[in-house]
Amino acid sequence: MSVVPVTTPAETDVEPPVSLWRDAWHRLRRNRLAVFGLMVVVILAFTAAFGPYLTPYDFLSQDLSARNLAPSMSHLFGTDDLGRDVFSRVVYGTRTAFLVAVVVTFIAVLIGVSLGAMAGFFGGLLDKIVMWLTDMTMSIPNLLLVVVINASLKSPISSWMEGRYLVTLNPIYRETVWVDFLLVFGSMALISWPPYARLVRAQVLSIRSRPYITAAQALGLTNRIILMRYVVPNALGPLIVAVSAGLGTAMVLESAFSFLGVGVNPPTPSWGNMISDGLRVWQHYPHLLAAPAAVLGLASVAFSFLGDGLNDALNPRGAK
Amino acid sequence: MMANDIRPEASRERLLDVKGLTIEIETRRGPATIVDGIDLHVDKGETLGIVGESGCGKSLTMLSLMRLLPNKIRVTQGEANFAGRDLQKMSNSDLRKVRGGEVGFIFQDPMTSLNPVMRIGQQLAEPLIYHRGMSKAEARNRAGELLKLVGIPGAVERLDAYPHELSGGMRQRVMIAIGLACNPQLLIADEPTTALDVTIQAQIVDLVKELRDKLGMSVVWITHDLALIAGLVDRINVLYAGTVVEDAPVDALFANPRHPYTQGLLASIPKLSDQRTTRLSSIGGTPPEPGRRPKGCPFAPRCPLVEQICHERVPSLEGTGKAGAHRVACFVAQRKLEAA
Ligand SMILES: Nc1ncnc2c1ncn2[C@@H]1O[C@H](COP(=O)(O)OP(=O)(O)OP(=O)(O)O)[C@@H](O)[C@H]1O
Ligand code: SF4
Numbered sequence A: 001m002s003v004v005p006v007t008t009p010a011e012t013d014v015e016p017p018v019s020l021w022r023d024a025w026h027r028l029r030r031n032r033l034a035v036f037g038l039m040v041v042v043i044l045a046f047t048a049a050f051g052p053y054l055t056p057y058d059f060l061s062q063d064l065s066a067r068n069l070a071p072s073m074s075h076l077f078g079t080d081d082l083g084r085d086v087f088s089r090v091v092y093g094t095r096t097a098f099l100v101a102v103v104v105t106f107i108a109v110l111i112g113v114s115l116g117a118m119a120g121f122f123g124g125l126l127d128k129i130v131m132w133l134t135d136m137t138m139s140i141p142n143l144l145l146v147v148v149i150n151a152s153l154k155s156p157i158s159s160w161m162e163g164r165y166l167v168t169l170n171p172i173y174r175e176t177v178w179v180d181f182l183l184v185f186g187s188m189a190l191i192s193w194p195p196y197a198r199l200v201r202a203q204v205l206s207i208r209s210r211p212y213i214t215a216a217q218a219l220g221l222t223n224r225i226i227l228m229r230y231v232v233p234n235a236l237g238p239l240i241v242a243v244s245a246g247l248g249t250a251m252v253l254e255s256a257f258s259f260l261g262v263g264v265n266p267p268t269p270s271w272g273n274m275i276s277d278g279l280r281v282w283q284h285y286p287h288l289l290a291a292p293a294a295v296l297g298l299a300s301v302a303f304s305f306l307g308d309g310l311n312d313a314l315n316p317r318g319a320k
Numbered sequence B: 001m002m003a004n005d006i007r008p009e010a011s012r013e014r015l016l017d018v019k020g021l022t023i024e025i026e027t028r029r030g031p032a033t034i035v036d037g038i039d040l041h042v043d044k045g046e047t048l049g050i051v052g053e054s055g056c057g058k059s060l061t062m063l064s065l066m067r068l069l070p071n072k073i074r075v076t077q078g079e080a081n082f083a084g085r086d087l088q089k090m091s092n093s094d095l096r097k098v099r100g101g102e103v104g105f106i107f108q109d110p111m112t113s114l115n116p117v118m119r120i121g122q123q124l125a126e127p128l129i130y131h132r133g134m135s136k137a138e139a140r141n142r143a144g145e146l147l148k149l150v151g152i153p154g155a156v157e158r159l160d161a162y163p164h165e166l167s168g169g170m171r172q173r174v175m176i177a178i179g180l181a182c183n184p185q186l187l188i189a190d191e192p193t194t195a196l197d198v199t200i201q202a203q204i205v206d207l208v209k210e211l212r213d214k215l216g217m218s219v220v221w222i223t224h225d226l227a228l229i230a231g232l233v234d235r236i237n238v239l240y241a242g243t244v245v246e247d248a249p250v251d252a253l254f255a256n257p258r259h260p261y262t263q264g265l266l267a268s269i270p271k272l273s274d275q276r277t278t279r280l281s282s283i284g285g286t287p288p289e290p291g292r293r294p295k296g297c298p299f300a301p302r303c304p305l306v307e308q309i310c311h312e313r314v315p316s317l318e319g320t321g322k323a324g325a326h327r328v329a330c331f332v333a334q335r336k337l338e339a340a
């Protein structure tokens, strides 16, 4: 187009662009509880990633001459009935908790966001089916579902793997810890996605009727581009909040299932199975219960503070 | 109007031709008519003003052309041709090329019509990449030129701004730039100045006028403010309750309004003051709700000249001037003209 003047260096009085996310970050930093939550979460995440390499003892190594020791300088959280260092086990339990929480939340968010976004955006029959699935899943008691999955799948998979090991002698098939994790990931993801689907669907429904969506359609953009660049980013704030809270919930859930024996099983340390072990002897050795319980409580509180803080930090954006 | 005389004579070629367009909304009590068999046309290079009270169906008519009606609202009859093609019947992918590519939209509310989490440079680039196949770098360059074109100071630096960092007037300029991005043949501006203060309103009108002359496009400008667009448009259609009640060249309409509703509209423009608060004060009552349209002339319940026939039959829009250029849908006005 010839009439348009060629770009020349532009004039003055331009403030540097302040990103919406940076605004939110500033608000988050002013919230003490949220900062506390964030710090704890970062420390726990670091512990989960690197902790097991830094602990003075191996979480599995037993020392039968040093059983049930009270906390001391050489064993920060004492030792358990097999003489294993409780601190090392709590550290490894952090890895278990994070691994489960991150993987489960990732899968749940992936399923929930895709289904919720499509249901809200396209509506109609698809919406009905998705909503029916969510209601169905939510109406089944979580614990029941997990117990059923464990009971019906665990022994067949284990015996199949045993069989494969005898045939192939491939050591992969001897490692049954992964069966535990696979079942925990699968069953927890299965019960965790519906809230994300509902949230995203509600968000999309409300965003879909905003004028900027009509404006984007009037520009001739495709549904895919509108969904990905206009709808989803605008739904992101509440989703981030939900994910932060969801990570905390998933950790507590993992501990709860492990506590009940349908989650991660010993000897792999989980806060939940440690609490379960500690509970049996808590009158004699309270540290065996206190250590994992305190860390679980701290993690749960930290994620909920962070979630609330993010909620406050991201919300004023909508009011602008 | 002087401004119109400067421009080259608009060729009489139809760009947009809407015939008998009817829009209904689904309500609990069944379908209700919102727009009732409307006829509209815009010639190449022409600027049409559409005037009418809030709720008379201006926005829905324009949205329906691009098949952008909200849920539960549907076109039930009529056709809309753009550059010889039927917009209601064309495929979705063809229609997407028309949207934004050949017809640009500027929406009512600059505060909510921009994506709040996307930088404006990117929002401008989007249609260029999609319709013109530009690379990201080319699109960004062009986006900078467009911001300059609509008079945004520090245009290139503004590309990285988010909508909430701009004032209302600046945002409306960005919207205009987006509407113009792909050099559309037709620009539809739906009350683009209602959210702005009076001096900025005038600036936006001037800007569109200038760009129209530069780029040679047709414009449909929707408003409830007749005075604002007097210097901009060639022709005015007055809408009442989803029908065109008067269609006239702008000078003829101001000099000689024929429909009682138009007369009321004009009488309510303050002559000397700048305050336009007394909109329609000289016409009592309110327009009919969808679903409760009178059987005859839709204006009958409020009309000072109402007669028996007005309650029985619907007046059609008929040409009365020599060339039929000044048309009015009113029994009394038509009779007067025949007598004259
Ligand atoms: N999404 C919707 N759902 C239900 N009814 C609607 C919707 N949009 C518009 N309407 C109704 O349709 C009629 C025409 O609306 P439209 O938006 O076209 O009016 P308008 O002439 O543009 O008014 P304004 O000057 O206020 O923008 C109004 O009576 C309105 O109540
Ligand atoms: S037709 Fe009758 S009611 Fe309608 S505007 Fe004319 S005089 Fe009034």
Ligand SMILES: [Mg+2]
Pocket: B058, B059, B060, B108, B190, B191
């Ligand atoms: Mg409107």
